[in-house]
Amino acid sequence: MKITNIRLGRISVPLRVPFKTAVRSVSSVEDVIVEIHTDTGAVGYGEAPPTGAVTGDTAGAIIGAVRDHIAPTLLGREVDDFENLMLALQGCILKNTSAKAAVDMALWDLYGQLYHIPVYKMLGGSRSQIVTDITISVNDPEEMARDARNAVDRGYDCLKCKVGKDAPLDLRRLQAIRAEVGQGIKLRIDANQGWKPKEAVRILGQMEDAGLDIEFVEQPVAQHDLTGLKYVTDNVSIPVMADESVQGPADALTIMQMRAADLVNIKLMKAGGLYNALKIASAAEVYGVECMLGCMLEAKVSVNAAIHLACARQVITKIDLDGPVLCTEDPILGGAVFHEKDITVSDEPGLGIKGVEKITYLD
Known part of the structure; x- marks a missing residue:
């Protein structure tokens, strides 16, 4: 060929x-x-x-x-x-x-x-179905609470809430969401580098004290500030996930060696594809660090590739592959099947995409 x-x-x-x-x-x-x-x-x-x-x-x-x-x-x-x-x-x-x-x-x-052979089976074939969270965009607390309710009504039981824009308001945002959806729904938060280290420790401490039960916080500080990332990790009980700081396998290894974060987010666009993403997953297995498989704002071709990796390796325990369900339509033929939060990988050879x-x- x-x-x-x-x-x-x-x-x-x-x-x-x-x-x-x-x-x-x-x-x-x-x-x-x-x-x-x-x-x-x-x-x-x-x-x-x-x-x-x-x-x-x-x-x-x-x-x-x-x-x-x-x-x-x-x-x-x-x-x-x-x-x-x-x-x-x-x-x-x-x-x-x-x-x-x-x-x-x-x-x-x-x-x-x-x-x-399907790619996920070449890479390990751990499972054929996964469950994704869904993203709640950063807005006023009332709007985020409404969006959270709509997501729960669609069947989602894990929400990734965007924060990091106006720190004092972030606490109110999460309080409004938790009040709206109750205690049975998982809440993860993603600051997208929006806080300073001490600010992150303060606001996360307030969220802990408020009983908001946050599963983890993603990238609380600037991507280059690994010392600040470690400071947050060492000073809060909410698990910390590195995202933008992981621009490839070498960054992931440094973060694991420093213990600068509790978790690592693997994204194909930052890693340079599946080949390098596999290296991050292997390093995480060695260091005992659980991973999330995430995406940018992508349609189903690239998200589908990430799904194959997520279905292949058990070290990937958290899924944030909601790009296609955020879209009004799906122009991609073939590939994984989405039923809202439930995703089933294709058993077609390769990645299973038939056309665009x-x-x-x-x-």
């Missing part, structure tokens, strides 16, 4: 409601689609969201990286030369992890198709 062409396209999918965090607000998914074509007719699919505020990767950067660096490196090569393909992909350009992730997942898709509707090709 030889790589003969790499095509790029764009998709635009409106969201049910605007997605708001401490660092950005968006109303639609605007992603780059990668198709890797082969001489057998098999096609592998990948996807990358332009998330400049987190990864530094804009749409133009993703497209340029694939066209000018990645495609010339891979064209004409055999899919079953897999390890060398992965090394070439990671080495042909610095950073640009979103572009690498999109191509990485398309290559895994083809590799599974070549050997007629409403795609605008760039060639």
